[in-house]
Amino acid sequence: MMSELIQPTHLKRKAVVYIRQSTPHQVVNNQESLRLQYALRERACELGWHEADIDVIDADLGLSGASAALRSGFKELVGRVGLSEVGLILSIDVTRLARNCSDWYPLLDICGLRECLIADRDGVYDPGSANGRLLLGLKGTISELELHTIRSRLTAGLIAKAKRGELALTLPVGLKRDPSGVVLKDPNLAVQERLSLVFGLFLKVRTIAKVMRTLNGRGLDLPRQDRHGDLHWTRATVSAVSCILKNPAYAGAFVYGRTRIRAAARDDRSSVKVARPIDEWRIVVKDRYPAYIDWPTYEKIRNIVSDNRAEYMRTKTRGAPRDGELLLHGIAWCARCGHKMYVRYKGGGEYVCNHLRLPFRIAHVPARKSRARRRCCVWRVPERIGTCRTRCPVARAPGPESESTRRCAKMPNATSSVPDMLQLWRNDSSIVSIRITVLSQPNSSVVGRAR
Template identity: 20%
Template sequence: MFQLELMEANSHKNVGIYVRVSTEEQAKEGYSIAAQKEKLKAYCVSQGWANYKFYIDEGKSAKDIHRPSLELMLRHIEQGIINTVLVYRLDRLTRSVRDLYSLLDYFDKYNAVFRSATEVYDTGSATGRLFITLVAAMAQWERENLGERVKMGQVEKARQGQYSAPAPFGFTKEGEYLVKNPKEGEILLDMIDKIKKGYSLRELADYLDESDAVPKRGYKWHIASILVMLKNPVLYGAFRWGDEIIEDAFEGYISKEEFDQLQKILHDRQNFKKRETYSIFIFQTKIICPNCGNRLTSERSKYFRKRDNKHVESNHYRCQACLLNKRPTIGGSEKKFERALIEYMQNVKPRLEPIIPEEKQQDYDKLHQKIISIEKQRKKYQKAWSMDLMTDQEFEQLMAETKDALQKAQADLEQEQAFHKPKNPIDIERAKEIVTMFKESWSVLTSEEKRQTVQELIKQIEFEKKDRKIKILDIKFY
């Protein structure tokens, strides 16, 4: 997760050394973790700073400040553990002017000094703050220009028919291009034929489960994944790139006219289901109350919107158990939960683990600090004993006492980690499949199709609500 090193000292400077390297920069000698650490250690020695701690974010970009070790360092600044921040270069900390202002204000608030080992900044004067802001503005401009160039290159590759995502069902990849997979293609054409003959998605899933057909990943056919396959323009040789459809990119299985006919069949069936149902709740029975652990209930509300003088209906979720027991209820609108789901899916790829609540992370940090403190104390006892500053009996007694305290702290930490460890870890490939499928298809699904996807793939959703914003902490999949 992050690396941490600690050295003892008698200096009044408690230095937090922040080191960051992005995935792209890891191969560059000057930007490597080892290179930055070596130069920053030498800088501390030259300044007479003996008390320093490393906060290392490996494989992280500077596009925002949501990085594990940076967030830990900020908490330590607030707690008074750190009073000086040292970086190799300003762009190791941030490339955003807005984030720079936020960080400098934060440092000032808690009386922390900012230093760069390779640049001269005096943040205590107006001129110095202007200079550092100009440097950050140039770094932000450089990052945004690079991002635009990369995006333009990706768009051009897509327009040339290069497919950057994993191959969808019915295809394999030769280099960056899609080619038909004859064996999977037969299954795909059979699926299309069955839909045209009147099979429902549930009947089609049951039919495929009973056949010899095997999905690309996993062993069971799901309605949600079948729906994504049948709505994917790769069927006629096109694919989506953002909001753009790249036509005639490769050889498909059916014509554009046949694809449009298939979409009309699926759409008409969904409209028929909508007329039968009063309301469609995407997350029905899936959201867990953070207060009591019960599932939130879904309800339809109607209100008058003043800005356009319209009566509007919307879906909401709240905990009836908390309401009945006269406890504060935590809930929100379906739109807010949907936005939170999109944000979670966009950020879940690097880790595929649940997000730990901030309060629990602080508990972890305290236990880590306690363990480090006890280990330091034991080293001091060993040093004093070796210099004949204490008797053997005193040494044995102190080591025994600190051993018990150390074992208890380590046990407490393990217990906390075990409690928040996912109880049903899912297969990584299966998780990647779900996340990829979500990113590719969610924006084009109808409300009923979104509901089917959630009901089919998601077991439960855990969330927190702060400042009226909903944040999903963990999703358990089937």
């Protein structure tokens, strides 16, 4: 059965049959739909094409039409149309070509430019004519709306069940679901004790890496479960400890929507799953599971883990305390601008303001300026925070010592504690960067006492 839209110029080109099914499950089970799509070769023969001039593109079987990013068959089709190799595109329904208008309308534009026709079960359309473009545009818009409707229908019941906390999500190790659907703690006491030990160790040492090193140093493995739910014990790793500490199920909470899908930055990359912040979780139902820790303790652990990430310029977190001679690593703040001061050991230990470290700003202490603007204080520490001796003429106080080593009246004395000194730093706007000399050994008991 010929169509009046088909001209000899179209018959000189190829007829392409595009075949697609959305999921691998449909490819395996919906064999009748697949057979109907391959039977479109006969439809092309009825429209006037020879068997040798009919090509089949079925590279997109099992891929959704919501995006053309991973559909190599659709990209091949568009490329061949752009090269004027295709005179007719056949599909069981135009929704098989694209369910996204951002992919659908560019195909209509290039088909209209290269005089390529589009056909489905209902008829043949010319994208270059006003009527043909109108009909194809309406079908494309309806197919995009239909995709949204299908998704909403599938997820409406799931969301309603999740809001009640009754959705059967995969449980972490240490929690079991009985045949009636009630969640209980794992009856294996070794699993319960090891999980409780992980939480107790973290609240004591306050870093994930230290928990891992402590467990491995004692020869204590962590319980893990494979995809079949079978329990086995493995050596502790940072990721395993982190998964235990960050999972809200151990705090007795049912949580749905902890992650989101982030679109790929490039067409050759697939979308990735990223974690949401705790305040953006979609559904949280507390006291739903038997808890290993309470919710305030869980929030405390999450805050400590987040604060241990040394990403001050992006998230304003201070980082975990490190080894070194300086006592106030991660807790010293600039009194002038309020930003955290980072540690630098080049040329001796010193604290440098993160804000003044930014490009086109002064690096730290304005040493190249006049003596009246220099505000660098040298702290000598025998065992505790010691006496400040400064060469700064602005902060200098009268005394019997020489001008270069006079004691600063604004600084604490040798008996001052770390919190007192921190309070002084925050109240004194003249201190921008502080250079410290520690007389005790680097690995002595005084190191790290500030935190």
